[in-house]
Amino acid sequence: MNKLWLIIQREYLSRVKTKSFILTTLLGPFILGIFIVVVGLIFGYQSDETRDIVIIDEGNMLERKIKDTESFFFRFSDKTYTDIVAEKESKPFDAILVIPVLKEVADRKLVINYHSEDQLDIDGMLALQGIIGDKIRDYKIKELSLDSEQLDNLRTSITVNPEPLDPDDEEEGAAGATPITTVVGAIIGGFMGFVMYMIVFINGMMVMRSVMEEKTNRIVEVMISTVKPFQLMMGKLIGVGGVGLTQILVWAILIPLIVMGTNLFFGFDTGQAIDLSEASGELNTDDLEIMVAQVTAELRAVNWWLIVPCFVIFFLGGYLVYSSLFAAVGSAIGDDMAESQALTMPITIPVILALYIMFAAIRAPNSSLAVWSSIFPLFSPIVMPARLAFDPPAWQILLSIALLLATAWGAVWVSARIYRTGILMYGKKGSFKEIWKWIRAKQ
Amino acid sequence: MPILSIQNVTKRYQDHLAVDDVSFDMPRGTILGLLGPNGAGKTSLIRIITTITQADTGRILFDGEPLSTFHPGQIGYLPEERGLYKKMKVGEHLIYLARLKGLKHDEAKRRIDEWMERFAMTEWWDKKVDELSKGMQQKVQFVSTIVHDPKLIILDEPFSGLDPLNTKLIKEEIARLQQKGMSVIFSTHRMEQVEEICKDIVLINQGRKILTGSVAVVKETYKDNIFEIKFSGDLPAGISQLEQVVAVSEQSLTFRSEQVSDANSFMQNLMNQKVMITGFKEILPTLNEIFIKLVTTTHE
Numbered sequence: 185m186n187k188l189w190l191i192i193q194r195e196y197l198s199r200v201k202t203k204s205f206i207l208t209t210l211l212g213p214f215i216l217g218i219f220i221v222v223v224g225l226i227f228g229y230q231s232d233e234t235r236d237i238v239i240i241d242e243g244n245m246l247e248r249k250i251k252d253t254e255s256f257f258f259r260f261s262d263k264t265y266t267d268i269v270a271e272k273e274s275k276p277f278d279a280i281l282v283i284p285v286l287k288e289v290a291d292r293k294l295v296i297n298y299h300s301e302d303q304l305d306i307d308g309m310l311a312l313q314g315i316i317g318d319k320i321r322d323y324k325i326k327e328l329s330l331d332s333e334q335l336d337n338l339r340t341s342i343t344v345n346p347e348p349l350d351p352d353d354e355e356e357g358a359a360g361a362t363p364i365t366t367v368v369g370a371i372i373g374g375f376m377g378f379v380m381y382m383i384v385f386i387n388g389m390m391v392m393r394s395v396m397e398e399k400t401n402r403i404v405e406v407m408i409s410t411v412k413p414f415q416l417m418m419g420k421l422i423g424v425g426g427v428g429l430t431q432i433l434v435w436a437i438l439i440p441l442i443v444m445g446t447n448l449f450f451g452f453d454t455g456q457a458i459d460l461s462e463a464s465g466e467l468n469t470d471d472l473e474i475m476v477a478q479v480t481a482e483l484r485a486v487n488w489w490l491i492v493p494c495f496v497i498f499f500l501g502g503y504l505v506y507s508s509l510f511a512a513v514g515s516a517i518g519d520d521m522a523e524s525q526a527l528t529m530p531i532t533i534p535v536i537l538a539l540y541i542m543f544a545a546i547r548a549p550n551s552s553l554a555v556w557s558s559i560f561p562l563f564s565p566i567v568m569p570a571r572l573a574f575d576p577p578a579w580q581i582l583l584s585i586a587l588l589l590a591t592a593w594g595a596v597w598v599s600a601r602i603y604r605t606g607i608l609m610y611g612k613k614g615s616f617k618e619i620w621k622w623i624r625a626k627q
Numbered sequence: 628m629p630i631l632s633i634q635n636v637t638k639r640y641q642d643h644l645a646v647d648d649v650s651f652d653m654p655r656g657t658i659l660g661l662l663g664p665n666g667a668g669k670t671s672l673i674r675i676i677t678t679i680t681q682a683d684t685g686r687i688l689f690d691g692e693p694l695s696t697f698h699p700g701q702i703g704y705l706p707e708e709r710g711l712y713k714k715m716k717v718g719e720h721l722i723y724l725a726r727l728k729g730l731k732h733d734e735a736k737r738r739i740d741e742w743m744e745r746f747a748m749t750e751w752w753d754k755k756v757d758e759l760s761k762g763m764q765q766k767v768q769f770v771s772t773i774v775h776d777p778k779l780i781i782l783d784e785p786f787s788g789l790d791p792l793n794t795k796l797i798k799e800e801i802a803r804l805q806q807k808g809m810s811v812i813f814s815t816h817r818m819e820q821v822e823e824i825c826k827d828i829v830l831i832n833q834g835r836k837i838l839t840g841s842v843a844v845v846k847e848t849y850k851d852n853i854f855e856i857k858f859s860g861d862l863p864a865g866i867s868q869l870e871q872v873v874a875v876s877e878q879s880l881t882f883r884s885e886q887v888s889d890a891n892s893f894m895q896n897l898m899n900q901k902v903m904i905t906g907f908k909e910i911l912p913t914l915n916e917i918f919i920k921l922v923t924t925t926h927e
Contacts, residue, residue: 190726198714402710406771409677409704410727412696608679610708621641 187411188419195394195423200430209434213442216379235278235300235308238268243285245323250315255308265299278302283316289327294320368482369573370546376495377542377570379435384502384565385535387428388510391420392528395514395607404607413604417511421596425503432499436492443480491572494581501588502565505595506531512599515606516619527616538566549574559584561591598623628691630655630779630810631676636685638671645671646682647834653812653827658805660825660842661814662914664922668834669814670707673781676812677704690778700729703777707784707814709768711756718743718752721771728775735774742770746796761788769797773804780804781812786820798824818915828914832922846911849920854890855881856897857906866897881910 199205208215236257239246248260259277261268268280279300286294296316298304304312325332395417398404407416513527541563545554549571558568558576564584568576605622629652638646646668653659663669674680676687678699687694689701711720718739725735743749746766756764765788773780782801786794801824805811813825821828822842830838838845857879866872866880871893873881884890887909894907912920 187727190723194723198712397713398710401713402706402708403712404710405679405706405708406704406710406724406768407727408679409702409706410699410724608674625641 188415188422191411191416191419192423192426195420196426199390199424199427205427209431210438212431213435213439216375217442233305233308236276238277238280240265240268240280240282242283245283245286246316246319247323250319253311253315255311256315279304281312281316286320286323289324364478364482365485366574368479368486369549372483372486372491372573373546373549373570374543376491376572377539377546377566379432380495380499380502380566380569381535381539381542383428383431383499384506385532387424387503388507388531388535390427391424391507392510392514392524394420394424395511395603396517396524399515399607408607413607414600417508417600417603418596421504421507421511424507425500428499428503429496432496443483486573487575491569494572494585495569497585498565498569498588501561501585501592504592505561505565505588506535508592508596508599512602512606512619515603516609516622534562535566538563542567542570545570549576555580559587561587564588601625628655629653629688630690631812632688633672633676634686634688636672636675636682636687638675638680638682640671644834646675648685649831649834649836650685651829651836651839653810655810656805656808657827658801658811658813658825660821660828661812661831662816662818662821662828662918663831664816667831669831670783671834672831673704673706673783673812673814677702677781700775701778703772703775703780705768705772705780705782705785707787711764711767713755713757715756716752717748717754717756717759717767720756721767721774724771725774730775738774739770742774746770762790762793765789766793766797769800773800773809777809779810779812781814783814784817785813786815786817818913818918822914830918830921837921838917842914845914845917849917850909850911852883852885853881853910854884854893855879855906855908855910856894856904858897859903859905862897862902863900878905 234255234257236259238261239250239258240261241248246260250258250260252258263271265280265282268275268277279298279302282297282299284294284296298309298312322332325335398407404416411419509531510528513524513531517524517527538557541553541557545551545557545567548554554567554571555576557563558571559580561584565588568581568584572581601623602619605625606619631653633652634650636646636649637644649668649672661669661672671680675682676689676694678694678696689698692698715723721739722732722735725739726732730738740749743752748763748766751759751763751767756767759767765785769785772782780801785797785801789797801811801813813821815821825842827841828839828845829836840848853873859878862875862880867875869882871882871884873883875881882890882893884893890909894904898904
């Protein structure tokens with residue numbers, strides 16, 4: 185026990201004391217925040233190209249009225265197509281849009297031609313379809329003498345508001361939930377699932393590299409003449425796991441502080457704005473201050489006392505399952521990183537699959553895919569934390585934890601058997617067949 | 628009571644027999660040479676003694692008790708394939724290994740300080756291991772092997788990678804430790820070092836023990852009854868044609884003789900013929916020659 189404790193101490197301290205650990209731990213939340221913003225910007229990126237477009241409206245359906253947009257500047261022309269092209273030098277343009285006459289008002293299809301030397305991108309094409317489509321709709325309304333206001337009234341904006349079956353039931357997760365709850369749940373879920381993926385993966389790889397290093401620089405033979413291979417492996421698993429836990433703990437303190445700090449910095453008065461958010465029940469994206477207040481209120485309403493302990497349990501279980509397998513692989517390969525690919529693949533594939541399932545799970549947290557994946561022990565460490573913000577039934581959480589812990593025990597047992605033989609094998613590459621023999625071998 | 632008694636130890640790995648029914652006793656306070664070509668089973672046997680692996684059959688007594696997981700604390704093992712944690716500082720590393728051997732922190736520090744002073748490496752304490760040369764790392768490893776005052780020290784090729792100066796230093800330390808009463812197993816295939824250091828040897832080949840005993844007795848047993856005479860001047864004609872003469876060179880003659888008395892008569896005969904004798908000795912085989920002879924015959 186004393187030896188195990190010494191190993192844990194060394195494994196833990198030798199990592200926590202490094203500059204890179206301190207930097208990644210302190211900067212991690214910022215880097216993740218920047219990452220999320222950058223991803224958001226990339227997905228929200230729209231073409232910044234502007235085009236001058238000459239419209240030939242053959243049936244005068246648009247009545248020479250059309251609004252310019254950020255990307256398109258329109259002008260109408262009565263000249264013929266050839267004349268417009270001939271005058272390009274004096275009156276430059278980027279494209280000519282030819283809108284033919286609509287033969288019947290009831291026609292539901294119209295092909296307009298876009299003449300240009302440049303290819304029209306998808307965003308531009310969709311935007312033009314929208315703009316011209318709206319104008320043609322107005323033309324049809326006028327032709328059919330319909331009342332456009334009445335037509336607009338046909339559209340109703342729907343908000344789905346989650347409510348519990350029993351209105352007095354305050355304990356249930358859906359109580360007091362607003363549409364923002366769902367959005368905030370998805371954000372928390374996605375964030376936790378992603379953090380879990382990173383921590384399990386990074387720490388698992390760390391364990392593998394460390395085992396490989398011990399094997400290649402031959403310290404392992406010195407070590408196991410003093411301690412049992414199982415102690416050495418467990419010491420490493422617990423030590424590196426402690427590093428991961430420390431990181432989670434620091435982030436659990438740091439992130440709320442950053443959020444509070446940001447609120448203060450921007451002068452958001454969250455307390456005052458909460459009533460507004462509850463009254464409207466809809467995410468107010470127009471007013472940043474109210475939106476922040478709404479989200480902050482939702483974050484306060486989330487059951488952190490359930491989520492944080494569960495997150496830690498799922499981290500420990502998932503970490504033990506994966507890192508013990510990584511340790512076993514590390515012991516079987518030695519110094520050849522390229523050789524390791526074949527053996528690490530069966531471990532990395534479930535982790536990556538779990539990440540993708542997690543993204544699906546935050547969109548539909550109660551789908552059968554999400555439910556069963558959050559119970560299946562190879563996926564649950566990443567998928568279940570993502571579902572926690574949506575208050576899954578207790579039996580699912582308990583079953584998932586029970587299965588995960590049983591699997592962790594099994595993974596450690598199998599890995600220990602591979603490890604004790606693997607670390608002493610030099611020159612011999614651990615194939616799957618070889619490893620199977622090691623598992624069954626008597627010591 | 629021997630410090631170590633190996634009794635009919637056998638170890639089989641999947642498809643080959645690494646140690647095949649090996650038995651020998653190691654007297655307390657001696658330096659025992661464990662010899663054998665590469666792959667003979669030396670390391671397999673050492674791993675059994677250090678409880679890294681277990682024998683399939685047979686028994687090992689350590690200091691009179693059946694070997695158990697309690698004993699590694701009383702053994703100091705310097706493996707042939709040895710390393711250190713590269714990013715750790717030397718002092719911190721030595722304390723870590725000493726504490727794993729059961730020493731308390733302060734005691735470990737005191738002893739390591741002593742050893743570092745003895746090996747003139749006190750200024751290395753705060754250096755990282757990967758800043759040290761290979762020879763310097765070997766010294767650190769040697770200190771870590773003996774810092775807990777083990778009853779039995781097992782050194783597997785301890786001089787590989789050491790310069791002559793450091794080799795001498797470690798040799799002297801081994802001799803000093805033996806005088807203090809420690810028992811040392813010295814595993815190698817470098818025979819000249821064995822002759823220099825060990826009193827007893829065990830020779831292993833293909834997993835089997837093929838020879839054991841003191842270096843002097845072994846040499847006596849495997850001698851070829853060759854004698855050498857040194858002389859000055861010329862030999863009488865016809866001497867070099869004699870059947871028993873093995874070789875003649877400028878100033879020396881070697882010959883075979885079953886009995887020492889016959890060898891004396893041979894020399895007497897030369898003296899009678901006015902040959903000026905300057906030296907006479909029996910040529911004993913080197914351990915290297917015995918080793919090669921035995922290993923090649925067992926291979927055949």
